[in-house]
Amino acid sequence: MRQHELIIIGAGPIGLAAAIEAKRAGLDFVVLEAGALCQSLIEYPIGMRFYSPADELAIGGYPFPTPHDEKPSREMALNYYRKVASAENLPVRTYERVERIERRSDSFLLHTARLPHGTPTWYEARCVLVCTGIWGKERRLTVEGATLPHVLTRYDEPIRFWRKRVLIVGSGNSAGEAAIRLADSDARVWLAVEPPTLEQCKFRPFILREILLRVEEGRITPLTETHILRILPECADLRCAQGVESLPVDFVLTLIGLEPDPTLLAPLGVPFGADGKPQHDPETYETVIPGLFVGGALSQDGFIYVARERVRQAIASVRERVRAE
Ligand SMILES: Cc1cc2nc3c(=O)[nH]c(=O)nc-3n(C[C@H](O)[C@H](O)[C@H](O)COP(=O)(O)OP(=O)(O)OC[C@H]3O[C@@H](n4cnc5c(N)ncnc54)[C@H](O)[C@@H]3O)c2cc1C
Incomplete structure (x- = not known):
């Protein structure tokens, strides 16, 4: 078995940015990705728009043009990262x-x-850079019924909820955005948040504006x-400011945050901080x-x-370690 200087785990935007840096640094490396290229982004809701402008999502110095400078959609981002990975001919082993x-x-x-058969394979490397992100391990409610089949922690197409009664749980942007998109797909939406007002939630101003508009129109019912x-x-x-009630629903969509999966790092003795993330220099x-x-x-x-900037530091550190030996 050949020993690589570096293995990068995960081909999301930052795993790819790291791969470009590793290539430019002359390192011998491969990228191992559990799913498809940018699997994390594939699993974002269809048609979702990033909050950041395209130039903030760009990697490796490749321009990311979008029509009329609009904020990139999930689809534009997937297309962009695919083109960059191809242009750089990055050694990404997908479905591994x-x-x-x-x-x-x-x-x-x-x-x-x-994949597809789960064939066991082995790789050896002097250094490993783990870029597995936090997408894929959604927090779940810890109440009775939280794992029932109609309780979801992600969604793809809002139209799936057409004319369905959906309770969305969460006070962050993902929950806010889901409430807007489902309401626009003619779902009957309740938005359950912890703070006493919607204004005290963590919604970005433009998301809050859009929610309030739909609340006024009676298309989103807030439960504070x-x-x-x-x-x-x-x-x-549920118990809410309005009292205790039993809300008839077809779906419950809990969007209460993501956390890193400790499966790879914890057994090696890497400590995790209070934020659930692995500690590092x-x-x-x-x-x-x-x-x-x-x-x-x-x-x-x-x-x-x-x-994308910080991963350059990581690659510089890898290079230093490899070359020092
Ligand atoms: C809905 C949403 C909207 C967002 N909007 C913005 C925005 O507007 N601007 C912004 O800057 N950021 C935004 N983010 C955050 C941004 O998407 C992430 O910061 C970015 O994707 C992180 O990239 P990454 O490469 O570190 O991890 P990820 O993109 O999560 O990629 C990790 C990859 O690792 C793979 N993987 C996981 N485990 C293994 C394993 N054991 N073996 C092999 N491969 C594995 C996964 O399949 C995945 O493809 C948003 C996130 C979400 C969820």
Whole structure:
């Protein structure tokens, strides 16, 4: 088995930005991705628009033009990252999930499962950069009924909810945006938030504006100071500012945040902070395990324009470590 200088895990925007840097730094590397290229973005709601302008999502110095400078959609972003990965001819092995990282004396052995059959495969590398993001491990409510089939933690097409009664739980942008898009698809929407007013939620101003408009029109019903008590097949029991009620619903959509999956790093002894993210050196992006680095959303850098710069530091650190030996 050939030992690579670096293996990057995850081909989301930052895994790809890291790959471009690694190529430019002359490193011998491969990228292992559990799903398709940019699987994380594929799973975003269809037609979703990014809040950031295109230039903030761009990587590797490749321009990201959009018609009339509009904010990029999920589809535009997928197209852009695909083109960049092809133009750079990046060595990305898709449908190859890293199941386990084994630490050896001066390298890492990565155990992977290759789709479609889950064929076990192994890779060895001197350094590993984990860019697995936080998409894929949604927080769930911890109440009775939270795992019933009509309780969802993500959605793709808003039209699936046409004329259905949907309780959306969450006080952040994803929940706010879902409320708007589902209301616009003629769903009957209740938006359950924890704060006493919608204005106290974490919605971006333009999302709040759009929600308030639909509240006025009677297309979104806000439920403030809400605690979900339990979910039954036909209804959700909740306590809110308006009192305790049993709300008849067809779907419950809980959009209450994402958290990193500790499966790869925790067994190696990487400590996780109170925010649920793996601890690392803020300068080098190396964890307490020499040669094991983290980048992207997994390393706290939520915005792509921040993470793309910081992952350059991580690659510079990898290069230093590899060349020093
Ligand atoms: C709805 C939504 C809207 C957003 N809007 C913006 C915005 O406007 N501006 C902005 O800057 N950011 C935005 N973000 C955040 C941005 O998308 C993330 O910061 C970015 O995707 C992080 O990139 P990443 O490469 O670190 O991780 P991800 O994009 O999450 O990619 C991680 C990849 O790792 C793969 N992976 C996971 N586990 C394994 C494994 N074990 N083995 C192999 N591969 C694995 C996954 O399949 C995935 O493809 C938004 C996020 C969401 C959810």
